[in-house]
Amino acid sequence: MRGVTPSSDPGIAHLLDAARADGRRRVLGIVGGPGAGKSTLAASLAGPGVAVVGMDGWHLANSVLDRLGRRERKGAPDTFDAPGYLAFLERVRSRAATVWAPEFRREIEEPIAGALEVPPDALVVVTEGNYLLLEEPPWDGVRALLDEVWFLEPDEEVRRARLVARHERHGRSHAEAVARADGSDAANARMIAATAQRADRVLRGT
Ligand SMILES: Nc1ncnc2c1ncn2[C@@H]1O[C@H](COP(=O)(O)OP(=O)(O)OP(=O)(O)O)[C@@H](O)[C@H]1O
Ligand SMILES: [Mg+2]
Numbered sequence: 001m002r003g004v005t006p007s008s009d010p011g012i013a014h015l016l017d018a019a020r021a022d023g024r025r026r027v028l029g030i031v032g033g034p035g036a037g038k039s040t041l042a043a044s045l046a047g048p049g050v051a052v053v054g055m056d057g058w059h060l061a062n063s064v065l066d067r068l069g070r071r072e073r074k075g076a077p078d079t080f081d082a083p084g085y086l087a088f089l090e091r092v093r094s095r096a097a098t099v100w101a102p103e104f105r106r107e108i109e110e111p112i113a114g115a116l117e118v119p120p121d122a123l124v125v126v127t128e129g130n131y132l133l134l135e136e137p138p139w140d141g142v143r144a145l146l147d148e149v150w151f152l153e154p155d156e157e158v159r160r161a162r163l164v165a166r167h168e169r170h171g172r173s174h175a176e177a178v179a180r181a182d183g184s185d186a187a188n189a190r191m192i193a194a195t196a197q198r199a200d201r202v203l204r205g206t
Contacts, residue, residue, distance in 0.1 A: 009203055012045055012124055015148065019049075019123035025095050027145065030128035031199060032152030033189035034075070035163030035181070038128040041152065051122040053092075055129025056104035057111045058085040074109075075188055077131050082138045089127070089145040095120045106170055130188060133195035143198060151199035159189075 015026040028045075030038045039054060046052045058081045065071040070079050092099050103115035118125055131139045132149060143149065154162075160181055167177035196202055 009041060009150065010201060012050065012126070015124045016049060023095075025093060025123060025125060026147045027089065027092065027125045027127060029132040029142070029146040029149040030126065030152060031130070031132045031149060031192065031195065032154075033159060033192045034130065034185040035159050035166060036152040036154055037159075037162070038152055042126045042128040045126050049121060049123040050126060051116070051118040051124075052126045052128075053088070053101045053116050053118060054104065055080070055085055055127060055132065057102035057116070058082070058088075059104055059111050061110060073184060075130070075184060077134060077136070077139060077191075080131070082131070086138060086141050086145065089142065092118055092125050093145070095122070130192050133198040134191070135195065135198075149199045149201075151196040151202045153193075153196065153202055153204050155205065 012028060015028055018024075019026045030042050032038050039056075042052045042054065059074070060068075060070075060079055060081055062071065062074075065074055065079055070076070073079055088099070088101060098120060099118040100114040101116040101118060102111040102113045104111045127146070132142050132146065133151070134140065134142075163181045163185060164174070164177045167180050168174060172180065
């Protein structure tokens with residue numbers, strides 16, 4: 001870990017400046033447990049010259065998870081097309097052509113192909129997700145494709161409360177939301193927390 005940053009995020013002006021200086025696109029990764037605020041923070045960084053593409057877009061389809069018997073574990077590392085995500089990160093290092101990416105739609109719990117555009121003039125790509133710093137293959141290949149990684153670490157109670165509220169907003173009963181947050185989400189959160197030391201910065205209390 002190279003630095004611990006309190007509450008506020010450090011912004012991406014330095015990445016935009018570096019990319020403008022040498023023309024090379026920079027890729028920022030934002031990691032954290034379920035409900036840590038990754039998607040919210042990433043969306044807040046979007047703007048001119050910045051494209052946001054989440055790892056969530058590489059969720060396997062529900063039909064595939066059913067066939068593999070993994071539907072109950074949706075969100076676990078082996079319920080994503082990790083090599084596909086790695087291939088995207090490789091491609092997006094070049095600004096030669098537009099790269100289209102899939103987007104996860106919570107209302108249908110499925111990704112939609114070709115939904116996100118990374119145009120050549122995007123100087124910074126912000127990507128976010130749970131497993132960017134996992135040390136098991138094939139996820140262990142992600143870190144080398146990211147220029148900088150932030151780990152989001154809000155208070156555990158805050159994270160859990162936000163997660164339960166979000167599950168309820170997406171149609172789950174309170175009991176279902178709590179069961180999900182304290183069940184598979186909590187198991188994933190523990191695995192993700194163990195990867196924080198591989199981040200460049202840890203953002204606490206956000
Ligand atoms: N700084 C914040 N202040 C208040 N609420 C927040 C903040 N950041 C995120 N939230 C809320 O917390 C919930 C979880 O945030 P978000 O969806 O961004 O988390 P996430 O890390 O992307 O979760 P997941 O891993 O499940 O995709 C959302 O309902 C969001 O609106
Ligand atoms: Mg998210």
